[in-house]
Amino acid sequence: MSQYATTTGNLSARIALHSYGTNPQSWYAWLGERLPLVGDVLEVGAGTGELWRRIGHPPRLTLTDFSPAMCARLREVPGAQVQRCDATRLPFRDGAVDAVIANHMLYHLDDPDSALREFARVLRPGGRLAVAVNGRDHMAELDALGPAIGRPDLAVRFHDRNDVTAEATPARIAAHFTDVTAERYPDELVVPAVEPILAYVVSMIGPLTAAEESAARAAIQARIEAEGAFRVRKHTVLISATRGPR
Ligand SMILES: C[S@@+](CC[C@H](N)C(=O)[O-])C[C@H]1O[C@@H](n2cnc3c(N)ncnc32)[C@H](O)[C@@H]1O
Numbered sequence: 107m108s109q110y111a112t113t114t115g116n117l118s119a120r121i122a123l124h125s126y127g128t129n130p131q132s133w134y135a136w137l138g139e140r141l142p143l144v145g146d147v148l149e150v151g152a153g154t155g156e157l158w159r160r161i162g163h164p165p166r167l168t169l170t171d172f173s174p175a176m177c178a179r180l181r182e183v184p185g186a187q188v189q190r191c192d193a194t195r196l197p198f199r200d201g202a203v204d205a206v207i208a209n210h211m212l213y214h215l216d217d218p219d220s221a222l223r224e225f226a227r228v229l230r231p232g233g234r235l236a237v238a239v240n241g242r243d244h245m246a247e248l249d250a251l252g253p254a255i256g257r258p259d260l261a262v263r264f265h266d267r268n269d270v271t272a273e274a275t276p277a278r279i280a281a282h283f284t285d286v287t288a289e290r291y292p293d294e295l296v297v298p299a300v301e302p303i304l305a306y307v308v309s310m311i312g313p314l315t316a317a318e319e320s321a322a323r324a325a326i327q328a329r330i331e332a333e334g335a336f337r338v339r340k341h342t343v344l345i346s347a348t349r350g351p352r
Contacts, residue, residue, distance in 0.1 A: 117153055117176075119309035123302050123338075129293040133342065134160040136291050137209065140344055142234035145204030150193040150225070151211025152176070155183040168203075170196070193221045201230040201352075209238045210342075213270035219278060226282040229349035235283055241272035241341030245295075248338060251307065255321040260311050272343040283347035295338035300326045303336050 124133060138161035141147075145166065149157070152169040153176050168187040169180045180188045191197050193208070194217055206225045212218050225235055252260030270278075272288065280286045297303055303326050308314060314322060329336045 116309040119305045121154075121156055123295065123297070123306045124293075126295045126297045126302065127293040127340070128296055129291070132160065133291055133293070137236075137238065137344060140289070140346070141207060141236050142205040142346075146202065147205045147207065148196075148198070148203045148228065149207040149209070150196070150221070151208060151214070152180055153209075153211075154179045155186070157207075157209060158183045158186065168198075194224055196224050196228050198228045200227055201233075203228050203233060204230060205234045205236070207236045209236075210240075212237055212239055212275070213268060215268070215270075218268055218270050219281070222279060222282050226349055231349055231351045233349040235279065235345075235347045235349065237275065237279065237345045237347075238342060239270055239272055239275050239345065241343070243339065244272075244341040245338050247336070248303070248306065248310075251303075251322060251325055254325040255314070255318045257311060257314070257318055260307060272341060272345075276345055279345055279347050284350045285348040286345065287347075288343045288345045291340070291342045291344065293340045293342070295340060296335045297338065298330065298335045300330070300336075 127133070134157050137157065143164040146168070147164050147166065148168045148170065150170050152171050155169055158167070163183070163186060167185070168189060169183060170189050170191050171177050171180060172190065172192045174190060177188055177190045180186065189197060193211065193215060206229055208225065212221060215221050229235065249260060252258045276286050276288050300323050304319070304322055307322060326336055
């Protein structure tokens with residue numbers, strides 16, 4: 107993902123939009139209550155480490171990401187070990203960890219199934235996996251802006267190329283793990299202003315021309331005037347699984 111290699115800004119703009127969620131419990135708080143935070147915990151594709159800025163972290167936590175810019179931010183998380191690496195080639199021995207977390211990262215990978223094999227390799231038997239991904243209809247209202255502003259390439263759904271989705275991923279995980287369950291995080295975005303939507307769009311497709319920006323502003327504003335806010339449906343699931351015996 108070239109957009110993550112040298113900057114954390116795109117990811118931060120996207121995280122900011124989720125503050126307009128209607129669920130009073132934030133995604134990170136909801137997730138934190140469900141994560142297997144016992145023993146040696148490894149997060150792959152940890153990004154800016156936002157999760158650990160919002161919830162307390164376990165004593166033995168290793169954070170990894172393949173982006174140097176993300177790893178620089180991760181080194182600011184007190185007490186965590188940070189290692190730069192690709193999720194499909196983890197520099198840990200077989201059975202080294204008790205829990206692997208892959209939060210909103212699996213759909214970025216060219217070969218997600220080889221990452222799942224790698225997660226199973228580094229987990230001890232009985233160790234736990236937590237994977238967060240989105241449904242096929244996640245934030246579809248943002249993609250729908252593309253044609254309205256002359257940018258049909260607007261796609262907030264990274265998973266279109268590999269179908270790492272809420273619908274398809276449990277079966278892919280079941281090829282390597284047992285006890286696979288999925289739980290949906292209930293939320294919808296209700297955004298009363300143009301700017302946060304515009305910032306998100308720019309984080310996905312880069313700067314807009316003046317004509318595109320004015321079309322985007324008009325389309326977003328029209329929706330706000332008609333409905334009181336720009337509503338965006340969310341569809342995010344946490345998939346949990348257990349590493350079976352070797
Ligand atoms: C959407 S961000 C999620 C960050 C974090 N997990 C969160 O939810 O706040 C996806 C992250 O996956 C990382 N990533 C993408 N491909 C990767 C790969 N092959 N190996 C490791 N990390 C990768 C990106 O650099 C980025 O930080």
